[in-house]
Amino acid sequence: MPSTTVKERQQAALRTPTDLGANATRDIAGALTGLLADMFALYLKTKNFHWHVSGPHFRDYHLMLDEQGEQIFATTDDIAERARKVGGTTLRSIGQIHRTQRLADNDADFVTAEDMLAELLEDNKRMITFLREVHDVCDEFNDVATASLIENWIDEAERRVWFLYEATRTHR
Incomplete structure (x- = not known):
């Protein structure tokens, strides 16, 4: 019987049974982890x-x-738990979020309300793009459960975009 290392035993302990396959687990969990960092x-x-x-x-x-x-x-919890359900792992620290996120932080001491809403509008539009990209990965592996969740998150992000857009419009 081949001996296993401590790391291999630890990794095996975190594997959730799934019928999606190793490539699907890797790609879907990876895409969800990127999405989680951005979220x-x-x-x-x-x-x-x-x-x-x-x-x-x-x-x-x-x-x-x-x-x-x-x-x-x-x-965030739904995204992380979905990554685990498909057999992967996900974020472990704020540092990992920082290294993984694609959306820019805003550390400015002062931002006007109009600029805040405009920036969030653009970030939420980018989030929709990220969500659609992860949906495509799910479609590739026939992961309908994750795709279904993403469809709801797209709808929520589109609502945020709508509200931010309407709040920033100049009504004359």
Whole structure:
């Protein structure tokens, strides 16, 4: 009987049974992990802007960003758990999020409310693109369960885009 290393035993302990196959596990879990990093980045930026918004529309923007932040955060657990369900692993640290995320942080001391909403609008539009890319990976391996979840997350992101767009439009 061949001996296994501690690392091999640990990796085996984290393998969740799946019928998707090794390539599907690798590609889907990897795509979900990238998506999760971006979702955390979007969440923190949304909360940052929620905490620091100011101006004549403070209450409306503050409440909208709080609602959007809660929705974004709610998806993080589902994304991570889905990566585990398909047999993979996912994020383990803030450092890994930073190394993996594609959405840019905003560390500015002051951002106008209009610029906050415009930046979040663009980030949510990019998130839709990322979601569609992960959906394509799922389609490649016939992972209908993950694809179905992603379809709901796309719908949620499209709603956020709609609200941010309407809040930034100039009505004349």
